[in-house]
Amino acid sequence: MDKALLIQLGGSLAGVVLLVAIAAWFGVARATPPLDAEAARALLVVEFPDHRPDAVWIAADGAGLIAREGALALVLYRRGDGYVARDLPWSTIAALRPSNGRLLVRLSDARPVFAVADDVWPPRELA
Amino acid sequence: MLKAAFDPVQMAIPFFVLAVILEILLGRFTKAKANYEARDAAVSLTMGFGSTVAGLLFGGVIFAVTVWVWHHRLFTIPMTAVWAWVVLFLAEDLTYYWFHRLAHERRVWWASHVNHHTSTHYNLTTALRQTWTGGVAGTWLLWLPLTFLGFPPAMVAIQKGISLVYQFWIHTEVIKRMPRWFEAVFNTPSHHRVHHARNARYLDANYAGILIVWDRVFGTFIPEVDEEPCRYGTVKNLANFNLLHNVFHEWIGIAKDVAGAKSPREALGYVFGPPGWSPDGSRDTSHTLKARWRARVEADNASSAP
Numbered sequence: 001m002d003k004a005l006l007i008q009l010g011g012s013l014a015g016v017v018l019l020v021a022i023a024a025w026f027g028v029a030r031a032t033p034p035l036d037a038e039a040a041r042a043l044l045v046v047e048f049p050d051h052r053p054d055a056v057w058i059a060a061d062g063a064g065l066i067a068r069e070g071a072l073a074l075v076l077y078r079r080g081d082g083y084v085a086r087d088l089p090w091s092t093i094a095a096l097r098p099s100n101g102r103l104l105v106r107l108s109d110a111r112p113v114f115a116v117a118d119d120v121w122p123p124r125e126l127a
Numbered sequence: 128m129l130k131a132a133f134d135p136v137q138m139a140i141p142f143f144v145l146a147v148i149l150e151i152l153l154g155r156f157t158k159a160k161a162n163y164e165a166r167d168a169a170v171s172l173t174m175g176f177g178s179t180v181a182g183l184l185f186g187g188v189i190f191a192v193t194v195w196v197w198h199h200r201l202f203t204i205p206m207t208a209v210w211a212w213v214v215l216f217l218a219e220d221l222t223y224y225w226f227h228r229l230a231h232e233r234r235v236w237w238a239s240h241v242n243h244h245t246s247t248h249y250n251l252t253t254a255l256r257q258t259w260t261g262g263v264a265g266t267w268l269l270w271l272p273l274t275f276l277g278f279p280p281a282m283v284a285i286q287k288g289i290s291l292v293y294q295f296w297i298h299t300e301v302i303k304r305m306p307r308w309f310e311a312v313f314n315t316p317s318h319h320r321v322h323h324a325r326n327a328r329y330l331d332a333n334y335a336g337i338l339i340v341w342d343r344v345f346g347t348f349i350p351e352v353d354e355e356p357c358r359y360g361t362v363k364n365l366a367n368f369n370l371l372h373n374v375f376h377e378w379i380g381i382a383k384d385v386a387g388a389k390s391p392r393e394a395l396g397y398v399f400g401p402p403g404w405s406p407d408g409s410r411d412t413s414h415t416l417k418a419r420w421r422a423r424v425e426a427d428n429a430s431s432a433p
């Protein structure tokens with residue numbers, strides 16, 4: 001590798017670090033207040049427009065929700081300043097067991113953790 | 128004739144850096160809409176850096192093939208003629224349109240291009256979220272006919288760079304609309320927001336590089352409407368900020384699907400079908416998502432009619 005190229009790559013890398021630092025320091029992320037019933041409903045309409053969930057459970061810290069539509073579970077959880085939506089069989093969700101107020105959901109591409117008020121699962125909203 | 132005397136993209140890097148800083152500060156200190164999430168920005172910028180490195184790795188092969196085509200060209204178009212630059216501007220932009228459309232409508236090329244769309248933000252760092260696997264995907268082959276016609280490789284490289292630099296500034300929410308005449312002819316932040324949107328109504332639209340005219344000609348133009356703000360990212364947003372997952376997830380998805388295919392036809396469908404294609408139609412494609420969106424709109428209209 002020639003010197004000019006190394007300088008260019010080094011400079012680019014320094015630029016990346018600088019911009020990430022500025023984004024972390026000054027960047028304004030979207031507001032993601034804890035979900036309440038209304039916000040949860042609105043989020044479900046946007047992310048699952050073809051579904052009509054029968055019941056919705058909101059995590060104790062408001063950072064996610066699990067909705068039930070018959071045999072299907074609709075899962076939404078916060079990632080950064082947005083939400084990730086996934087669906088999976090309700091039986092999978094129902095079989096989970098929380099511990100120490102945390103419910104770990106195994107998705108194919110992530111392991112989101114939901115805060116539960118007590119270790120009773122499934123909650124009565126979804127049972 | 129073979130190697131460009133300058134690279135517009137390299138020359139523009141200081142401008143990219145300053146523009147990103149300006150956009151962040153506008154978002155912080157004014158009412159301009161410019162949301163930044165540090166991890167999202169980090170992935171975008173690291174993708175841009177990695178793309179440069181990946182370009183170096185594949186650059187030799189691409190250059191060798193291009194030189195071979197140049198030696199078998201039909202004509203020799205002078206690099207100094209103004210008319211040649213005008214023709215190349217149009218031809219390169221048309222090539223970009225079809226490359227970009229293919230990159231969205233066929234899964235093997237989507238696997239390479241999807242990285243550019245995985246940010247749920249739309250800011251100037253999103254412009255730098257470039258692929259690492261373009262060399263493998265072979266989309267660069269689409270530009271070879273220009274060299275075969277007789278445009279010098281250096282000229283094509285410069286025009287490609289100009290197009291890439293142009294497309295940087297349109298990745299922003301700070302600019303609402305450009306003047307009407309400009310919106311009619313050129314790709315703008317508004318048109319490109321639609322392209323990055325994951326709302327069903329906006330899917331598979333506005334593939335233009337510089338001239339939005341191509342989308343109007345080929346029927347893929349969709350205007351941004353104020354009553355439905357763009358939501359960014361992919362239909363199924365990534366579940367994490369893992370850089371390597373971002374780069375390779377669709378390639379891995381293809382490999383898994385092909386490994387589980389029951390026939391060569393199924394395997395070909397998984398590779399060359401539209402993203403989301405499945406033999407039994409159980410997965411969503413842009414087409415099915417749009418069809419369901421239209422059905423919902425029609426149902427809403429019918430229920431609200433007197």
